[in-house]
Amino acid sequence: MSMKLTTREVSGVTIVDLSGKITLGEGGLTLRDEVRKLLAAGQKKIVLNLGEVNYIDSSGLGELVSAYTAVKNAGGELKLLNLTSKVRDLLVITKLVTVFDVKDDEAAAVAAFA
Amino acid sequence: MTDSTKDRGTMTLESELSSVDPVEAKAEQLAREAGFDDDTSSQVAMVVREAVINAILHGNKRHPAKQVQVRFELSDEALRIRIADQGEGLDPDSVPDPLAPENILRSSGRGIFLMRAIMDEVHFHQLNPGTEIELIKYRAKKELQA
Numbered sequence: 091m092s093m094k095l096t097t098r099e100v101s102g103v104t105i106v107d108l109s110g111k112i113t114l115g116e117g118g119l120t121l122r123d124e125v126r127k128l129l130a131a132g133q134k135k136i137v138l139n140l141g142e143v144n145y146i147d148s149s150g151l152g153e154l155v156s157a158y159t160a161v162k163n164a165g166g167e168l169k170l171l172n173l174t175s176k177v178r179d180l181l182v183i184t185k186l187v188t189v190f191d192v193k194d195d196e197a198a199a200v201a202a203f204a
Numbered sequence: 205m206t207d208s209t210k211d212r213g214t215m216t217l218e219s220e221l222s223s224v225d226p227v228e229a230k231a232e233q234l235a236r237e238a239g240f241d242d243d244t245s246s247q248v249a250m251v252v253r254e255a256v257i258n259a260i261l262h263g264n265k266r267h268p269a270k271q272v273q274v275r276f277e278l279s280d281e282a283l284r285i286r287i288a289d290q291g292e293g294l295d296p297d298s299v300p301d302p303l304a305p306e307n308i309l310r311s312s313g314r315g316i317f318l319m320r321a322i323m324d325e326v327h328f329h330q331l332n333p334g335t336e337i338e339l340i341k342y343r344a345k346k347e348l349q350a
Contacts, residue, residue, distance in 0.1 A: 114221065114257060147250055148318055149257075152311035159309055176246065183321045184314055185303050 093143075095120055097128070103135040103200045104128055105171075109142030112150030125157045125168075134166025135203045139196070141172030146180060158190060167191075171199045209279040217272040219264040221257065227274050228253040231285060234276055238283045238343050247322045248283070248341055254315040255287040255337045263289025263335060282324075282343060288336040296328045 093110040106124060121138075128136060138157065146154075154170070161168040169191040173181065181187040193199035212234055217223035232249035240248065256272060264270035270290040277284040300307050302314045319326045325340040 113253075145246070145250070148254055148312070148314040151314055155309055156311045159311075176243065179243070179247075180318070183318065185308060189308060 093120055095124055097124065099133075100196070100200050103137055103203055104133045105137045105139055105196065105200075107139045107142070111145040112143055112153060113145065113147045114149035121153050121157060122160075125160055129160060129164045129166065134161060134164055136161055136166065136168045137171050137193075137196070137199045138168065139171045140174065140177055143174060143177055146177050151180060151184060151186060154190070155186065167203060169193055169199050169202065171196060208281070209277050209284075212276040212278050214276070215274045217256070217260075217274065219260045219266045219268065219270050219272065221260060223260065223272070224253055224256050227256050230276065234278060234283055235341070238278055238341070240283075240341070240343075244341075248339075251319045251322050251339065252285055252287070254318055255285075255339060258294075258315055259287050259289035259291070259335075259337075263291030263294065265291065280343070283341045285339045286336055287339070288331060288334055290331075290334040292333065293330055294328065294335040 093108060093112055096107050098105050098107070108121070112121060125136065138154070158168050171193050173192060178187070181190070181192075191202065193202065213230070215227055215230070217227065228249045231252035232245050235245035235248040252274075256274065259272040260266060264272065273288045275286045296316055299316050300310075300313055302308070302310065302317045307313065316326075319337070319339060323339045324342045325338075327338040329336040329338065
């Protein structure tokens with residue numbers, strides 16, 4: 091299954107709900123486009139909800155990093171929510187878990203924005 | 205190669221990303237057959253996918269006249285997958301460490317690292333022309349004989 095993506099807003103924070111795969115040529119570009127669109131619209135508090143992402147590869151990890159740096163460079167903040175064990179394992183192996191602010195609870199993620 | 209090693213097929217692929225999915229599916233099927241759990245089988249399939257994508261994009265540079273060959277072997281000891289391209293060769297030591305602080309925010313360069321993290325052994329063989337990556341995952345650690 092390729093990636094699907096929807097966005098919603100909670101207390102001024104944009105939650106991007108992703109599902110499926112984030113891989114080369116599948117979910118990566120979709121995510122990049124969405125983050126660019128949100129930043130262009132001035133939405134700089136972003137949570138990527140990865141609870142339904144069952145597969146990610148090195149390109150997908152790269153897209154998460156690109157999203158993180160794009161938001162940070164725009165003066166915003168990006169957090170990750172609800173990592174599946176597969177995604178968490180890869181973030182741990184690559185030490186990216188030390189880069190991202192990872193939350194397991196949506197309300198806590200929203201509240202964590204300054 | 206031990207006597208128990210069985211050739212489980214060879215796939216010859218065009219240098220197109222559409223070639224990747226069938227290889228990944230076969231790798232996952234063989235990993236399950238080897239007795240690895242669901243998560244491990246999925247990870248093995250993922251790094252095979254990484255290796256094939258590297259071969260297509262960085263090895264063959266998507267050249268339509270160049271192919272990627274994938275050989276699967278299963279023995280009592282291990283699942284072994286060899287991915288060979290027809291590119292100009294790869295020096296794996298030239299790939300920057302993705303864990304280094306100056307590289308951690310790079311958007312690429314984690315493929316070979318993931319292969320090494322997930323498989324038990326990763327070997328690079330220089331061909332003429334091309335590079336073969338050999339990925340090995342042991343089925344179970346053997347008890348040391350007294």
